[in-house]
Amino acid sequence: MKPLFSHPALLLALAAALAPAAALAHGDEDHAGHGGAATAAQQAWGIAGDAVAVSREIAIGLHDSMRFSPERLEVREGETVRLKLTNEGKVMHELVLGTEPSLREHAAAMRQNPAMAHADAHAVHLAPGDQGELVWTFNRPGLYTYACLLPGHFEAGMSGTVEVVPR
Template identity: 30%
Template structure:
């Protein structure tokens, strides 16, 4: 399922608020599609930091990553230490190009609804009951992803179970398009 901006705008214009929000909630709860709250088995699995044989330091800047690519082996577990040196909220998300495209739409909706801002998570909305608005709960808690605020350091540990075309990317609106995407290259 792909939600396009034009489709959302048209739907919003035709439907009342409650009906539109109910449909959006259903879309976010879509079965089996990658993105928020969906299975990530096709790209690997979360792991404990103690299982990692290697740690990769990643600097998140305003629309760049250092390093720009990471080499991994199928079956390897890597602990990523993510340091945001920029002024904006950034994401480190492991996925395929299609997963990132879908996730970008979800992140845009989170921004539109005020759950995310350019610099952080809106703490006032974190406890909000979205079901009362006719929406499934939207939150950013996928094991393949971390939101890192300005000056913050977070960790993500991932087991790369099989060789597949993967990227790490920031899916905050406009960041991927600005070049905040890196390649995960599998080696033998």
């Protein structure tokens, strides 16, 4: 009798079944640094910015009290900013930009798969004490949200707003 995994079709089926899980699983190293590694794609809340176009830097602290400081930002339409992030807590935190509905949907997915990888240019994941940055061009006016979507954090109120004022 042949071992189960010596059959090519069965091996292929197993690999195909495990591929989505492997794509989502990761260690903290996938989140190190900043979210700029992903390809820039226009989002409702803007697009990944070019570091040479940064007009100002904004420091944001991520805290174990499940708060960001500051909790409200105001930027001009078309402005490219560098968000300088510091996890000032003792647990993992992240900052993800989006709309309220997109972040609620993402938070629900994170509850189902807490080890979900983030390769998005609009997300930064930070271990305790780590620093990172996110360069973003807010090219659409409106009210947007940033949040920590690790399970329980968003639900505990770890979110803030970005108001993009028209030129």
